[in-house]
Structures are given as C-alpha cells and as structure tokens.
Amino acid sequence: MAKLLLLDGHSLTYRAFFALPTDMATASGQVTNAVFGFTSMLINLLRDHQPERIAVAFDRPEPTFRHERVPTYKAQREEAPDILRQQLGLVRQVLEALGIPMIDAAGYEADDIIATLATQAADGGDEVIIVTGDRDTYQLVADPLVKVLYNRRGVSDYVLYDEAGIRERTGVSPAEYPEYAALRGDPSDNLPGVPGVGEKTAAKLITTHGGLDGVFANLAALTPKLRANLAEHEENARRNAEVMVLLRDVPLDVGPGDLARRPFDAETVRDLFNFLEFRTLYQRLGEVGADVGLPPAEEVATLECGVQEIASAADATALFERLAREPPERLGLVARFAGDPGRSPLTGLALATQVDPGQGAWVPATLLSGDHGASAREALVRLLGPGGPALLTHGAKALLRGLGAIGLDVGSLDLDTEVAGYLLDPAESAYRLADLLLRYVGVGLEEATSPAAEGRLDLDGAGDALPAEAARSAVAVARLAPALGQALADQGLTRLYEEVERPLIRVLARMETAGVGVDVEYLRRLNAGLVADAARLETEIHEAAGEVFLINSTLQLRAVLFDKLGLAPNKRTKTGFSTDASSLEKLRDQHPVIELLLRYREVEKLRSTYGEGLIAEVADDGRIHATFHQTVARTGRLSSDRPNLHNIPVRTEEGRRFRRAFVPAPGFELLVADYNQIELRVIAHLASDPGLVEAFETGRDIHTTTAARVFGVDDTAVTPGQRAKAKMVSYGLAYGMESYGLAQRLSIPVAEAQEILDAYFVAFPRVRAYMEATVAQARQRGYTETLMGRRRPIPELSSSNYRIRQAGSARP
C-alpha cells in the first residue's frame, strides 16, 4: 500500500500569498511570499508524510462545466494581483525542479483532478491525503483510505479530517456534503445558499430528511419561514448541489501509479533556490534529503572559539582589570547557572576576549565568592559598572539577577540579544542564541552536548564542555550584537529598545530580586480549606454516583456517567464521550452529580494553581520571587511565571482571597496603582475621535457618555443595562472582539450585537476610520506598528517559517 499526497496548487499558493507579507522579495525585486510559503509547506509535507507518490493539481483558465451551468459561478472573484500570478509560475518552476508531477486539464478544476486520482488510488488500495484550503474536497473523505488535510489559514494551520472529523466539523457525512453545502451556499464560489439556512440548519435538514429530495418532500413539517425560503430557492439549491459534486472521472493521461517523484537535476534546484534567495529552505531540503534525493546542503560555517579557563581569583582579577583598561572591540558576556537561569546560583561567567577569530575566557563563580574572591569582585564591579565598556549579553535579566545575588550591579548594559530578537520579531516562541546567530549572521553555533546547553550544571562528569560552550556563546553574542543593532536601527526600533526595553530589564531584575511578601500561614489555611472542600465534594460525588471511583480518571468517569447512570452524552472525542467542562455543563440538568463534578474541578484547579502552586514558590526569605517575561507576549505586554500572577482572577471573590496572601514586609504597607481605563484612552488618542476625547477631558463617566451617544439618549437617561453594553463594546474593541464575541458576552443575538457596534461607529466615526486604516496598513506591510514603533507581524506565522523568512534577509 503506497501513500499518495494530492495538493491543490492554487488553493495553497493563495493561502501562502495572503498569509505572508508582500515585502518579502529578492534583491532584484521579485516578490516571493507565496512561492516561499508554498515551498515551505511542501517541504513540511514531504518531511511529515514521506509519501511514495505525490502530485499537485492546478486550475486552468478555460471555463468549466460549472461556469456553463451557473453563469455567475466565481463571477465575484477579482483577478488575482499580478504579484500573485507571477508567483504561480514560480511555484510550477519549484515543483518542476523538485521532480514533483503537476497535473491540469482544460475544462476541469484542480478539485476534479484530485477527486479522480483519489478515487482511483483508493480503489487500488492506496492511502490518499488531500492537502487543500478548499472545503469542497470534504466530500472525498472515505475511511480508512482517503483523508483531507485542510489548510485553515496561513501556512502551518492544518487539520486532518477522516469521516468522523468531517461529521464533527459539518454535522454531515462526506457523501452528504454537497447537498448540505448546496443549502448553506458557498460565497467564495459565488453560489448563494437558501436564506436563513446556516451550517447548523443545513446539517439538520440533510440528516433528518436524508438529502435534498427528502427535504423538499417534507417541507410541510418545517416552520413557515423556513418552508417559504426553501420553496422559493429550491431550484437554486438543486443547481448548487449539481455543481458542488466533484467529478471523479476526468480523462487524464496519468494514473496514481505514475505519480512517483521523478529524479531531478541538483544543479537546477540549487540555481532556482539561489535565484529565489531561499537559502534556509535549501538547507531544509537537505533535512528531507533522504526522501527527495538531494545532495547534502552546503555546510554552514560554525563559530570557532578558543577558551581560556581561569583557575585562580588572582587571574580573574587580572583579566577583569585588563578588559576594563583595554576593552576588546565588543565585550560579550554570558552567565551560566546551576539550574533555571537567574533563579539558581551562578556557576560562572564567560567573556569574549576576542571576537574574530573567537577567543573567550571562563571564570567559575567560585573564584568570585567569599573573602578570597573580594578583589576579583571589585574588579568585576569596575568592569561592569557605569562607564565600563559597553556590555553585550543574551538574557540580561537572568545575568543581572544572578550577579545581584552576589552583590553586583550592572551599569553598562548595551545590547541584550534576546530582547533585541524579540523586538525585531515578537512572533517567535523563543529567542535562542544559536537561532539568532544563524538568522542574522548566517553562522552556526554548535549546541553543547552536555546539560550545559540549558545552562545547567553538568553532574555526569562531562563537565569540561561547559567552559567551551559558554565561551562560544560569549563570542557569539559579540558577533551577533552589531547585526541586531543594525536591524533595530533599520526598523526604527532603536529608541524603543534604548529608552524602554533596555532600562526595563534592570527594573524587572530588581523587582524579581526584591520579591513580594507572602503570609504563608494564611496561604496554608487557604490551601487546607480547599483540600477539605475537595475531599467533601469527592465523598458527595461518590454518594451521588452510588460507587467509589477515581474522579480524575476520564475512563472511570465516563463509565460512571454514561454506562452506569445512563446520561445522554453530547459530544464525542477521538477516544470516547467528552467529559470536559463545557460538555458536563450541558448535562447539568440530567443528574445532580454533574453540579458536584463541576464544583470539584473548580476547587481542584484553585488548589493546584494557587494553593499548593503559590506555597511551592515561597522562597527561604518568605517571599515570592516570580520571573517576569519581557520576550513572550506578542502584544508587547509583560507576563510572569513561577507563579503566573497574571491569571489570578481579577474581579472574583476567589481572586480576592488569593490576593490577601500577598503582604508587605513588616513595618511597610503595600501601595497599588494602576491606570484607569487605559485602553479606552489609548483608543481615544489613536483615533483622535473628538467625542471620545471630549468625554475624557470633561471627566464624565466614559461608559455613560458612550452609551448616551450609542443609544441616542441623554446622559441622564442612560439605563444601567445600556451603560453595561456600551462598556462591553468599548473593551471589546480594545481586545479585538467582533459582533460574535460581543453577542456571547452580552448574551444577545449576533444581529443585535452588530447593531450596537454599528451604532458605536456612527457615534464615534473616527474610531472606525482608525480601525480601517490599521487593517489597511497591516495588509500592506504585513505588520502593525505602535506609536513607539513596536511592530507585530500579522498574521501570526509559525515560528519556524518566520525565522526562515528572515534568514533570507540576514546581513553579515
């Protein structure tokens, strides 16, 4: 049994084009976003599925039988932009070079070709995976051989559907899909459905009546409105159903057996990838080289570095003094820790003494401690203090916290390559030094083979790797920093870095070191209370269920709820009926045990997260020293962990109970300050909406004023309900909520939510103008930008793809 991958070339190229910014281009100006995204997807597919056979189907410009049947078919589609059409040619060139068969047929769509080949392959007992962003292929899914890998958006957001998956997604079986879609309509093909029939209604109608014939034979059983709509649009729906069925008998010159990858000329591949400047993609072809038969990619130069291990406090002192007196061109310095960086003892420091060829020195922390380390510490204070040489490091906050723990402050921090990497691309999931060096300098950094790679103390005896690894990193930082500094300048981020992010590093490090006081006794009582609550609920659950079982075991819980108590389940997962909170919520009325279960889960979560969770984080000094994250949130906001203080509930009584545990040091009091309605003020400012600005300037209650304008009443006539709705709309805008989200929050129909939103935009027209301008700008540039120049890529690309994209524009 062979595996056949069938790709819809147009659909996937379009997805890539709209997912990636159009400023991706080669030095000669050829825009490459779509061909890059497509090639990246292709390599991922080859790597993940290792297919024996593969083909890419394309649409043709000639009209198809669908255009003949429905003159308006796809009539609304605008001509693809030139920069997309050119790239379709490049996509074909890439496929040609890689020896991947391409198929098209005049008068047929790519979908029909895929349907034909999938049917033939499955008939022959082969496995088929269809990769597309077009829902019409749902009808082709057939267990166990044919699946659809549906591209939801972008280049990496996929979901794999089998028959159960299609049923869960749509409510109908693959065979029923065309008739279901006929009722629902397909705006992307300009095929209107029946008014008032959405996905849910369509699925219900089709499954209840066994198809369109059944639906139209049983119109009398339906509500008058639905009956009228269906009757009026029957012809339309039946016509939709006709054109939505994919053809499985397109005459083709090839069959599934002919779709093995052809051999190809390595030189052609190299030339094409060179032309497209897909350097890292070329290397990734090497990764899947065994499958595509490519020669190994050109080796990337790796950073070479000598290391001098400092063995005495006197040598350490001499080194620090020499570096302070005659600083190297750039002073790279990294710290290594026994455990979590910054939270555990420092094991040593590595300094770059020479950048190229690399030379570094390793100073074990033991040389800096106690009486014998006093002079070395003083020399280090002078080296790192204000006026010292500009310090370059990776992960400055941990370094500052580690040095703070031995009484040292840093006053000369210049560039933190981790924070700079974040500002340049806040969509990454991590900013590892090796990745940044490869991306911005094009040089590899050898990973440490020992646990030192994670900055951990090596306990298994291979410890001699640590000094060399740390020294390499120090040199890597010194090599990387100028490239990042330049990139920050190029993107207009220097000021944001120097005036906000860089000074913030030290502020956060100091705050982590200070920690916050905790009333441990209170916390213990709180935790004991939760433990008792959980135990009581456990007993009550066992009584209600009539047997003792492990509540946290999904299997046992399922057996009790659905087999023993005979409750009617509402949702199936891959492994059985769902017992998650939302599923249980729906069973609430069926049995008293459900209510108890929901409360038990809530108590357990509070206990583990905030009860035991907080107690575990209390340090020897009786305080909690969280770690603040400056390089995680894509919005630019800060977050924290150990513990995560950001998810303590803000407005509930529970949240209040936990906040009571945070106390000042004896003899002090806590001051808490925050901004009042900061998001709304920011909206007023960014949009320069005179109505909003005036409301804030006069100091009136902003939500009342907003409500008065939105609902067209006098300030004094605003009801509490109107004020609440206005408030929700305002915050909804700040958090990117649309009518659907708003409807959910206000428990009102979506249409009503949309009306309120529309009224809001009429009342505050400049806010709408601002939102539209932001969207337009993001579309054009591929990112949004704040007043201070902070950028956020749109859409959110998967980290690996985005990294590769930037590698193309790496500078030496």
Next chain:
Amino acid sequence: MNAGIQGLAADIFKVALVALDRRLEAEGVRSRLVLQVHDEVILEVPPEEHHAMCELVVATMAEACELSVPLEVNLSFGASWADAKG
C-alpha cells in the same frame, strides 16, 4: 485589529515602570517596586514615605506618555494586595 491599542498600552506601562524605578532610586527612598501585574504596579512603602509616594507614583505614571486625553491613575494602600485593591 487591536495590536496598536494593546501595544501602546503596553508601551505606556513599561515607560511608567522604568520612570518609577528611576525616580525611586534618584530620591534614595526606602520604598521599592515589588510586583507588576497587568497594568498594575505594587510597591512596598514605609509609613513615613506614604504621602510622598502618593504624589510621586501618581505624577510619574500620569506623565509616562503624553496623549490627547489625560492618563488617570488609581492608587490605594493596604496591609495586603487584596486590602489595597479590593
């Protein structure tokens, strides 16, 4: 499309944190920053600095960024985070 809104709010808060810490250090006070969560800062303040901190914190945060609308700061004291915040 709220990135610009969230991003600017984040920037203002960060500027405020940096400015606060700088002023606390410059004034040589015993008060110190101990926590930041969402748009909230928490300081430990000795009784003799109570009034000075009211003014310093409110002024520093309100001046963090010049918008076309005033920035307003809520401030409270307490024997615990819950006490102060409610």
